[in-house]
Structure formats: C-alpha cells, structure tokens
Amino acid sequence: MRVALLVTCLVDLFRPSVGFAAVKLLQQAGCQVEVPEAQTCCGQPAYNSGDRATAQAIARQVIPQFEAYDYIVVPSGSCGGMLSHHYPALLADDPEWRPRAEHLAERTYELVSFLTDVLGVTQVAAEFSGAVTYHDACSGLRELGIQHQPRLLLNSVTGLELKELPDSDVCCGFGGTFCVKYPDISNRMVTDKAEQIIASGADTVLAGDMGCLLNMAGKLKRLGSPIQARHIAEVLANQTQTPAIGEPD
Amino acid sequence: MSTARDAILTTLRRQLKRGSLADEPRQRLQHRLQHPPRHTIPQRGLVPHSEQVNLFIQMAERADASVQRLSTAAAIPAAVADYLHRHNLPSELIVAPDPSVAELPWSEHPSMRLRIGAAQDQDKVSVSPAFAGIAETGTLMVLSGAHTPTTLNFLPDAHIVVLPAPQIVGCYEEAWQRLREHAVAMPRTVNLITGPSRSADIEQTLQLGAHGPIHLHIVIVDPSM
Amino acid sequence: MQTTSIHFKANARRALADESLQRSLTRMRVGFQHKRAAAAAKLPEFETLRDEARDLKDHVLEHLDFYLEAFEAKVKEQGGHVHWARDAAEARQIILDICQAVNARTVTKGKSMISEEIGLNEHLQAHGLTPIETDLGEYIIQLRQEHPSHIIAPALHLHKEDVAETFHQHHAQYGLTRKLSQAPELLSEARQVLRSQFLAADVGITGANFCVVETGSTVIVTNEGNGDLTQTLPKVHIALTSIDKLAPTLDDVTLLLRVLVRSATGQEASVYTTFSSGPRRADDLDGPEQFHVVLLDNGRSAMLGTEFQDMLRCIRCGACMNHCPVYGAVGGHAYGWVYPGPMGAVLTPQMTGIEQAGHLPNASTFCGRCEAVCPVRIPLPKLMRHWREHEFQRHLSPRSVRYGVRAWAFAVRRPALYQRLSGLGAWLLKRLARGRGRLSRLPLAGGWTAGRDLPAPSGQTFQQQWRQRGGHR
Numbered sequence: 001m002r003v004a005l006l007v008t009c010l011v012d013l014f015r016p017s018v019g020f021a022a023v024k025l026l027q028q029a030g031c032q033v034e035v036p037e038a039q040t041c042c043g044q045p046a047y048n049s050g051d052r053a054t055a056q057a058i059a060r061q062v063i064p065q066f067e068a069y070d071y072i073v074v075p076s077g078s079c080g081g082m083l084s085h086h087y088p089a090l091l092a093d094d095p096e097w098r099p100r101a102e103h104l105a106e107r108t109y110e111l112v113s114f115l116t117d118v119l120g121v122t123q124v125a126a127e128f129s130g131a132v133t134y135h136d137a138c139s140g141l142r143e144l145g146i147q148h149q150p151r152l153l154l155n156s157v158t159g160l161e162l163k164e165l166p167d168s169d170v171c172c173g174f175g176g177t178f179c180v181k182y183p184d185i186s187n188r189m190v191t192d193k194a195e196q197i198i199a200s201g202a203d204t205v206l207a208g209d210m211g212c213l214l215n216m217a218g219k220l221k222r223l224g225s226p227i228q229a230r231h232i233a234e235v236l237a238n239q240t241q242t243p244a245i246g247e248p249d
Numbered sequence: 250m251s252t253a254r255d256a257i258l259t260t261l262r263r264q265l266k267r268g269s270l271a272d273e274p275r276q277r278l279q280h281r282l283q284h285p286p287r288h289t290i291p292q293r294g295l296v297p298h299s300e301q302v303n304l305f306i307q308m309a310e311r312a313d314a315s316v317q318r319l320s321t322a323a324a325i326p327a328a329v330a331d332y333l334h335r336h337n338l339p340s341e342l343i344v345a346p347d348p349s350v351a352e353l354p355w356s357e358h359p360s361m362r363l364r365i366g367a368a369q370d371q372d373k374v375s376v377s378p379a380f381a382g383i384a385e386t387g388t389l390m391v392l393s394g395a396h397t398p399t400t401l402n403f404l405p406d407a408h409i410v411v412l413p414a415p416q417i418v419g420c421y422e423e424a425w426q427r428l429r430e431h432a433v434a435m436p437r438t439v440n441l442i443t444g445p446s447r448s449a450d451i452e453q454t455l456q457l458g459a460h461g462p463i464h465l466h467i468v469i470v471d472p473s474m
Numbered sequence: 475m476q477t478t479s480i481h482f483k484a485n486a487r488r489a490l491a492d493e494s495l496q497r498s499l500t501r502m503r504v505g506f507q508h509k510r511a512a513a514a515a516k517l518p519e520f521e522t523l524r525d526e527a528r529d530l531k532d533h534v535l536e537h538l539d540f541y542l543e544a545f546e547a548k549v550k551e552q553g554g555h556v557h558w559a560r561d562a563a564e565a566r567q568i569i570l571d572i573c574q575a576v577n578a579r580t581v582t583k584g585k586s587m588i589s590e591e592i593g594l595n596e597h598l599q600a601h602g603l604t605p606i607e608t609d610l611g612e613y614i615i616q617l618r619q620e621h622p623s624h625i626i627a628p629a630l631h632l633h634k635e636d637v638a639e640t641f642h643q644h645h646a647q648y649g650l651t652r653k654l655s656q657a658p659e660l661l662s663e664a665r666q667v668l669r670s671q672f673l674a675a676d677v678g679i680t681g682a683n684f685c686v687v688e689t690g691s692t693v694i695v696t697n698e699g700n701g702d703l704t705q706t707l708p709k710v711h712i713a714l715t716s717i718d719k720l721a722p723t724l725d726d727v728t729l730l731l732r733v734l735v736r737s738a739t740g741q742e743a744s745v746y747t748t749f750s751s752g753p754r755r756a757d758d759l760d761g762p763e764q765f766h767v768v769l770l771d772n773g774r775s776a777m778l779g780t781e782f783q784d785m786l787r788c789i790r791c792g793a794c795m796n797h798c799p800v801y802g803a804v805g806g807h808a809y810g811w812v813y814p815g816p817m818g819a820v821l822t823p824q825m826t827g828i829e830q831a832g833h834l835p836n837a838s839t840f841c842g843r844c845e846a847v848c849p850v851r852i853p854l855p856k857l858m859r860h861w862r863e864h865e866f867q868r869h870l871s872p873r874s875v876r877y878g879v880r881a882w883a884f885a886v887r888r889p890a891l892y893q894r895l896s897g898l899g900a901w902l903l904k905r906l907a908r909g910r911g912r913l914s915r916l917p918l919a920g921g922w923t924a925g926r927d928l929p930a931p932s933g934q935t936f937q938q939q940w941r942q943r944g945g946h947r
Contacts, residue, residue: 007936013896016936034946038889050862054883138841171799175839180921187925188803218926246912246929254558257771261539264779270540282688285723288526291519367759386743395757403702425724435689435751437761443743446699450611451634451657453505461699
C-alpha cells in the first residue's frame with residue numbers, strides 16, 4: 001500500500017519529529033510511505049481569508065502531487081479536513097478538477113483515523129510514563145469525527161494514564177490567522193484552555209494538530225507551567241526522547 | 250402598502266429564479282396544507298393511553314405543576330377547597346363559564362366564593378377546563394372561547410385546570426387532530442401551557458411566578474380509577 | 475440601533491477587561507451548554523428531528539412566495555390584518571400608524587428581536603408614545619437604556635446587584651424605597667410594577683417565533699407569560715415578525731418547536747406556547763379587538779437563492795452563541811448590533827453592510843461548534859467564510875491580510891522557493907530562541923507573543939531532514 005504523507009507546513013517548519021513519528025507508525029502498520037517533494041501548504045490560510053482564487057490555485061497544485069497514491073495521510077485534522085472536505089467544495093464548479101478533488105478527498109485521512117479506521121490498528125507498541133490529557137482539535141473532531149480513535153490507541157500505551165480534559169471539545173483559540181487577527185480574544189481562549197489543562201492533573205497534553213499545540217504549549221510556557229505538550233503521533237510512535245514542544249534542547 | 254407586498258413577492262420570485270407558481274405545484278402545496286404530512290414523533294408520545302396518563306403526570310410535575318387525580322368531577326370542589334387551604338390561598342374563585350367547571354357542586358362548599366367570567370387583576374385563583382393534555386411534555390392545551398376566556402390562564406396567582414383523562418393524548422399531533430375535528434376554525438387563542446410561569450433572566454437562576462401564575466394545579470378526572 | 479460593529483476589536487478589548495461581564499459569561503457557558511446537552515440526551519429522536527427541521531425550512535424557503543400569500547389570506551379570513559414592510563422604516567411607520575389610529579399612549583411589548591432590529595422603541599418614543607418592555611430581561615435593560623446582549627437572554631450580562639440598583643433608581647415612582655437584594659424580591663417587584671402596565675396598555679406588541687399558514691396563526695414561545703398578557707389585555711395586538719418565519723401546518727410548527735426549545739433553554743417545552751389567530755371572536759369575553767401582523771423583509775428576500783440562503787432557516791434559538799467560544803469570551807454587546815454570535819456574524823453584514831460589519835465573520839476560529847448544535851443545521855462557518863470572500867473580492871479585507879496572503883501564496887506556489895524560505899525560517903527562529911526552545915518576543919508577531927510564547931523549531935525542516943536521510947519521494 002503506497003501512502004503519501006502530507007507533512008503540513010507547521011510540522012515541516014516547527015516539529016519535524018511529528019513527521020518522522022507518522023512515518024514510523026505508518027511503516028509499522030505495513031505501509032510504504034513516500035513524501036511528495038514539491039508539497040508546501042494545503043492552502044487553508046488563503047481559503048479562510050476569503051481568497052478563494054488562491055485557495056483554488058493551491059488545491060490544483062496539491063492534487064496532482066498526491067492523487068496517484070493509494071492513500072494520503074496527514075498528521076493534522078485541520079489540513080486533512082481541508083483536503084477531504086473543502087477541496088471538493090472549492091472546485092465544485094470546475095468540471096475537470098471536481099472529480100479529481102473528490103477522488104483525492106475519498107482517500108485522504110488524518111493519521112490516527114487512518115491507523116484505526118482504515119488499517120484497523122487497535123494498539124501500539126509504545127511506552128510513556130505519566131498522566132496525559134488529550135485536547136480534541138476542532139477540525140478533527142467536528143469535520144472528521146475523530147474522538148474515540150486517539151483514546152483507543154492512547155489507552156494501549158504502556159504506563160500511560162489518560163485523564164480526560166474538561167471541555168476538551170472547546171476551541172483553544174488558535175484558529176489559523178484568527179490568533180494574529182484577534183490576539184486578545186485568542187489569548188483569552190487559550191488562557192481558559194491552559195487552566196483546564198492544568199486542572200486536569202496531567203503532566204502532558206496531547207493533540208493531533210500542530211497549530212493548537214503551538215498555541216497551548218506557548219501559553220503553558222508563558223504561565224510557567226511544567227506541563228509538556230506533544231503531538232499524539234510522537235507518543236504513539238514511542239518517539240518521546242526529543243524535548244517537548246517549546247522546551248529547551 | 251400593496252407596493253411593499255408586491256416588491257417583496259417580486260424579489261422572492263426573482264431570487265428563486267421563477268415566476269408565480271404554476272397550478273400544479275400550487276395544488277400540491279394546497280394539498281400539503283390540507284393533509285399535513287407527519288414528521289417523526291418521539292416514541293415516548295406513542296405509548297398506550299393508560300401509560301399516557303402516567304407520562305402526562307410525570308412530565309407536568311417535572312415542569313413544576315402539581316397534579317391530582319379524581320375519579321369523579323363532583324369531587325372537584327372539595328379538592329379545590331383543600332388545595333387552597335394547603336397553599337394558603339384565598340377562597341374566592343374566578344371560574345370559566347364552561348359548564349364543565351361552572352356547574353360543579355360548588356355550593357356544597359360555602360366557604361368558597363365564586364365568580365363566573367373572565368379574570369381581572371384582583372382575581373387570585375382561577376378554574377378553567379383544558380381541551381387536551383399532551384403526555385409527551387406534560388402540556389395543557391387550552392382554547393379561548395365564549396366559555397373559556399384567556400385571562401383565566403394568566404392573571405391569577407394560581408391556575409387550577411380541570412382535565413378529563415380521556416382528553417389526554419400522547420403527542421402534539423394527536424391534539425392538533427382533535428382540534429381540527431372539534432372546531433370549524435381556530436379559536437382566537439390556543440395556549441399550550443407547561444407548568445407555572447417562570448423566569449431565568451436574573452443570573453440564569455430559575456424562579457417561578459414571573460408574570461403569569463405562580464401555581465399551576467391540574468385536576469385529572471379519571472372515571473377509570 | 476446605532477451599530478458599533480466596526481469597532482469590534484475595541485469593543486472586545488473592553489469586554490475582556492470587564493470582570494463583571496466575564497463572570498456572567500462563565501455562568502452562561504456552563505448553564506446553557508449543559509441544559510441543551512441534557513435535553514438532547516433525553517430525546518433519542520433529536521438528531522432525526524434536526525434533519526427534518528432543516529428539510530422543512532428548506533421546503534418553505536423554496537415556496538416562500540406561495541406560503542406568504544396563503545398565510546396572509548388565512549389571517550384576513552379570520553378578521554386580522556397583514557402589513558408588509560420592505561425595511562425597518564416601513565415597519566416602524568406601519569406600527570406607529572396602527573397605534574395612532576387608536577390614540578394609543580402606552581404600548582406594552584413582548585420580547586422581539588425584530589423590534590430591536592427596526593429600532594421600534596426609539597421611534598415610538600419620538601412620537602410621544604411610551605413603549606414598555608415586559609420580558610423581565612428586556613425590561614431591566616430598557617430601564618438601563620441598554621440593548622440585549624443575547625437573543626433569548628437579553629440581560630445575560632448583568633448580575634442581581636445590577637438589577638437591584640436599576641430598580642432602586644427607577645422604581646421610586648412606584649413606591650420602592652428600600653434596596654432589594656434577593657432575586658425573588660426583584661422578580662416580585664417587576665411583576666407588581668409591570669402588572670399595572672399590562673392593564674393600562676392601549677396596544678400590545680409581540681414578536682412571533684413562527685407563523686402557521688394552515689391556521690393563519692402567529693406563535694410566541696415564552697416562559698414568563700408576559701407575551702400573553704401583552705397580547706390579551708389591550709384593544710390591539712400587533713405581531714411583528716419577518717418573512718422567514720413561516721411553518722405550513724400545525725404539525726410542521728410542532729417539529730420546529732421540538733428542536734427550538736431544547737436547543738434554546740434545554741426545556742422539554744416552554745411554559746407558554748401561544749397561537750394567535752385573528753382578533754377576539756364576537757362572543758369572546760376577552761382578547762384584542764384588532765389583530766395585525768407585520769411581515770418584515772429587511773434584506774431577507776435578497777438572501778434567498780444566494781450562498782446565504784441557509785441562514786434563512788434560523789429559528790433564533792441562540793444555541794450557536796451559547797456554544798461559541800468567541801461569544802463566550804466577549805459577550806453580545808461587542809458585536810455591535812442586534813444579533814451577536816455566529817448567527818449575527820452572518821446576518822449583520824447582510825443587514826448593516828459588510829463595510830460596517832466586516833469584523834464579525836472574521837472573528838471566528840471556524841471551530842464549528844455552532845454548526846454542530848444548530849437545530850436546523852445551518853453551516854455557519856461556511857457562511858462566515860462566504861462573507862470573507864465577499865470582502866476579499868471587494869478589497870475590503872485589511873491590507874495586512876491581503877498583502878500577507880499574497881506574499882505567502884507567492885511562496886507556497888513555488889515549492890523550491892518555499893522550502894528555502896522555510897529552511898531559513900527554521901534556522902533563524904532556532905537561533906533567536908537561543909537554546910530556550912521558545913521565543914517570548916518576536917517582531918511582526920506581537921499579537922501572538924503578547925499573550926504566549928512561540929515554541930521554536932528544532933533547526934531543520936522535515937523536508938531537509940527527509941532529503942538528508944534519503945527518504946522516499
């Protein structure tokens with residue numbers, strides 16, 4: 001099974017270890033993983049800024065890079081949703097590109113959902129000692145229905161205690177460009193989120209989206225909290241030797 | 250005024266990219282109005298009648314109404330006298346002109362003074378009949394009419410409603426069907442009443458007795474008891 | 475009502491710094507969200523009913539002209555009057571004319587957001603009439619000369635101490651001398667004062683949650699009973715509503731009521747759901763002698779057949795704002811007009827112009843909670859995105875956004891350039907972090923770093939490392 005990894009721009013820039021964790025998990029599950037070279041970004045910032053033409057142009061650039069693979073896997077619910085939900089909508093009026101967008105969309109999955117829903121993975125060979133809590137990133141949760149899958153796999157990690165996060169389905173305030181366009185409101189939201197994380201009693205917070213993680217980790221660090229933030233793929237792939245997000249080298 | 254009407258309708262049709270509806274779709278819509286299609290009805294409203302009565306009581310009580318079951322209408326005056334006494338309410342009643350409540354043996358309880366008619370500001374306790382009880386949510390359906398003035402439902406502090414058990418139905422749809430069969434036209438007012446008046450406008454905290462009755466007491470007359 | 479949507483950012487900043495408001499909002503979030511969830515859980519058919527409600531509203535919108543005419547005919551048949559208003563000014567004038575024709579002085583009012591939309595109270599006052607809001611929350615904010623901060627809980631932003639202070643100030647004329655402190659006392663005080671107003675009113679104005687075509691009825695949904703006293707006691711009842719509120723039959727309106735009430739307050743049924751059809755009948759002992767329905771358009775017809783049509787399904791339950799983290803952070807007044815939260819972010823640009831209200835559809839993370847709870851499944855994030863597209867096309871988006879997107883897209887569309895730039899960025903940010911793993915200040919990212927640190931990259935991008943490892947392409 002040939003699987004293309006869409007690394008995502010934030011993982012590429014801020015947290016390459018998530019990409020390698022994803023590759024490891026996919027390979028362990030028997031996939032042949034390839035990383036199309038010319039990939040950049042899925043175009044969501046343009047799409048959500050109202051620049052439909054640019055978003056369409058980027059979609060037409062991404063589709064040919066990925067459409068030949070059996071599956072396209074993304075370590076982000078947000079970018080995964082962009083390909084699987086929004087590309088077909090963006091190109092709905094284009095008779096040539098619409099079928100290609102739909103064909104791509106049908107085979108695009110968020111990483112954890114792909115492992116569980118497509119490959120039938122129910123446990124991982126990983127160890128992690130400590131109490132973790134999990135934030136349900138919005139797009140993954142509400143666009144892709146990712147909720148029980150990460151919990152299923154996390155519960156199979158040796159030594160890991162999962163503590164549910166109150167209001168785990170409430171947005172952390174990242175929202176792509178929102179956090180820079182409305183920083184005051186975003187800050188309020190991430191403050192609430194950080195307080196919930198601290199109150200959960202966990203010493204690590206996990207999520208499936210780099211945007212939310214940068215936001216939550218940045219707030220926790222600013223508050224002086226020792227709680228560490230990691231992408232769920234790192235824990236599932238047993239790759240937690242690297243410093244957590246925002247921690248010194 | 251007709252210009253506004255025409256302008257709005259013209260805009261609607263332009264936006265819908267069509268003219269006035271043709272005869273065929275028009276008839277289809279007319280037919281739909283005359284034969285209302287049923288949507289999904291919550292299962293809980295589709296239980297047998299005996300269970301509907303219990304469900305009605307349970308739901309009405311959950312909405313803070315009090316409910317009492319009597320086997321005969323003749324027992325109502327005594328029950329009302331007792332209710333007023335227990336709640337420290339005055340024994341002057343304003344009673345709907347409807348024979349089902351106006352012609353009860355009130356005179357057997359001389360302590361209660363009675364007026365028949367619409368309610369006024371000073372009336373503290375009213376008695377009126379309900380057209381139906383809807384078990385699904387413990388809701389009373391009360392109609393306005395010459396014998397059932399609407400003010401009885403709202404002005405007094407306590408509203409006592411008489412509901413014969415056979416008039417309890419499972420769901421709203423059944424009550425509407427009974428209303429369609431009962432009346433040639435809609436009454437001026439149809440009140441669906443679920444519990445006593447309340448407000449949560451101060452700090453989202455629920456308090457009973459906002460502008461309408463503080464007490465809603467339902468007397469079910471159930472000869473099968 | 476004066477719109478301040480254009481000052482959304484400043485409004486939001488003020489709201490975030492207002493501790494009293496923040497306490498109210500915390501209470502709101504807990505209350506409304508839990509109540510809705512509990513109500514939905516108690517009705518196994520809830521999700522099916524939402525689908526059916528969506529389909530029903532779509533059916534009505536596709537045949538809106540037919541249903542409006544049929545509704546009008548039915549109201550007239552029962553002796554009522556129907557007035558059509560293209561815009562706010564026409565609606566205000568129609569209502570003023572009705573009031574003046576009966577020499578009205580005092581007008582009681584049930585809660586109506588459309589009344590807020592058309593600025594009715596100010597207009598009536600300017601013509602010598604006294605409008606009195608009778609919904610407890612509306613009454614409190616009318617005394618305070620404020621506007622609703624929530625469409626179903628207008629005084630949500632206030633505490634009981636605020637209400638006590640307001641009554642202390644305004645109720646001396648009714649003989650209130652001491653300062654009340656408990657909620658039940660405050661409620662009973664309002665009940666007493668408003669009772670005399672109900673009895674004195676010449677005209678009663680209510681809104682209408684729905685208009686039933688089958689029976690020519692307007693429907694109001696309340697808990698207090700104020701709407702019923704408003705419309706039963708005076709000589710004239712005016713139901714002020716809009717063209718998007720039609721339900722063909724009693725069975726149809728039942729479906730909408732089942733989802734409305736649970737989504738709004740989490741009740742199984744509101745205390746009072748009242749159907750009004752025509753004026754009092756010849757032998758009725760009470761009820762109004764005149765019944766008027768005012769059907770307002772105000773930009774709604776222009777949404778039909780466009781990408782915003784889905785918004786016309788809205789039944790004004792407030793669930794979208796109750797679950798919106800942005801509304802939950804800043805409250806309703808920050809939005810600067812009548813309709814706040816996600817539904818307001820779609821409606822306000824239509825009614826006041828996107829030039830005024832551009833912030834509203836932008837101030838969303840697209841978290842999708844609003845759509846997830848909407849009883850008629852309005853895709854609110856999608857509609858907000860459409861407004862952003864309108865803005866972008868008309869060059870109304872801020873320059874920073876337009877140029878920022880353009881520069882970013884230039885690189886994204888050139889993979890080699892993009893990868894060089896991201897490689898450079900990863901290197902530079904790591905250097906700037908000086909081994910701390912994060913940055914607490916960064917030029918051009920002041921919005922981010924004002925409230926949080928920016929985690930730093932590890933030095934090389936994934937693509938660089940993949941290349942070095944000779945990974946599959």
